[in-house]
Amino acid sequence: MKPSDEEAGCLVSRGGRLYTRSAAPGIRVYGERLVSFEGVEYREWDPYRSKLSAYLRLGGGPLPFRKDDSVLYLGAASGTTASHVSDMVPEGRVYCVEFSPRTFRELVRNCDRRPNMIPILGDATRPEEYSFVVGSSGVVYSDVAQKRQADILADNMDLFGADRGMVSIKARSEDVTAAPADIFSSSEARLRDRGFRIEDIHSLEPYEMSHAMIYVRRG
Numbered sequence: 141m142k143p144s145d146e147e148a149g150c151l152v153s154r155g156g157r158l159y160t161r162s163a164a165p166g167i168r169v170y171g172e173r174l175v176s177f178e179g180v181e182y183r184e185w186d187p188y189r190s191k192l193s194a195y196l197r198l199g200g201g202p203l204p205f206r207k208d209d210s211v212l213y214l215g216a217a218s219g220t221t222a223s224h225v226s227d228m229v230p231e232g233r234v235y236c237v238e239f240s241p242r243t244f245r246e247l248v249r250n251c252d253r254r255p256n257m258i259p260i261l262g263d264a265t266r267p268e269e270y271s272f273v274v275g276s277s278g279v280v281y282s283d284v285a286q287k288r289q290a291d292i293l294a295d296n297m298d299l300f301g302a303d304r305g306m307v308s309i310k311a312r313s314e315d316v317t318a319a320p321a322d323i324f325s326s327s328e329a330r331l332r333d334r335g336f337r338i339e340d341i342h343s344l345e346p347y348e349m350s351h352a353m354i355y356v357r358r359g
């Protein structure tokens with residue numbers, strides 16, 4: 141983790157573990173450990189449960205989130221990682237898009253306790269269908285584990301005017317027969333073609349096999 145992540149005090153590293161300052165003290169989202177540092181409650185951020193935490197543990201960062209950002213989160217599932225993002229934007233919002241109705245029900249329960257997390261039952265490949273809820277967004281984070289992962293990020297960043305974006309690329313979701321390194325290079329090339337600058341790319345192994353995180357900026 142790089143020092144600028146810690147500036148807001150929302151994300152801290154202690155003894156080799158990562159924590160986010162809890163926006164909903166006393167409440168666990170996925171059984172994570174709650175700890176107190178100097179009278180403030182933090183939630184341990186497990187790199188085996190969250191690719192964004194894995195990215196930081198592997199030397200990635202700083203993360204693109206600012207305290208008052210409007211974040212569009214694609215593929216929120218039940219809200220494990222999205223809840224940590226919500227901790228990092230205490231004056232902002234996290235719009236959480238998920239398309240599985242069953243998973244969405246769990247997401248809604250987790251959003252109930254976190255006023256800055258807004259659940260959206262929607263398909264990340266059809267951003268125009270939730271544009272009336274989201275309005276604009278500074279940063280898009282995408283973890284949809286399906287085909288066209290780079291384009292899904294780019295389409296959403298374009299529609300919502302985001303200048304920062306991160307995408308977790310699961311190589312096997314693009315093509316089970318291709319070498320993961322080739323999928324990562326073609327995803328990178330696609331994002332460049334779409335007008336984005338690659339800030340960082342990191343393999344997520346050993347936490348997630350055949351996954352890479354790509355961080356882009358516009359222009």
Ligand SMILES: C[S@@+](CC[C@H](N)C(=O)[O-])C[C@H]1O[C@@H](n2cnc3c(N)ncnc32)[C@H](O)[C@@H]1O
Nearest residue numbers: 215216217220221238239240263264265283284
């Ligand atoms: C790898 S899981 C996400 C895990 C989650 N980001 C986390 O770290 O807590 C991928 C999720 O994306 C959802 N998903 C896949 N395709 C989607 C799409 N087109 N639109 C919205 N959600 C999608 C799946 O239902 C699944 O819940």
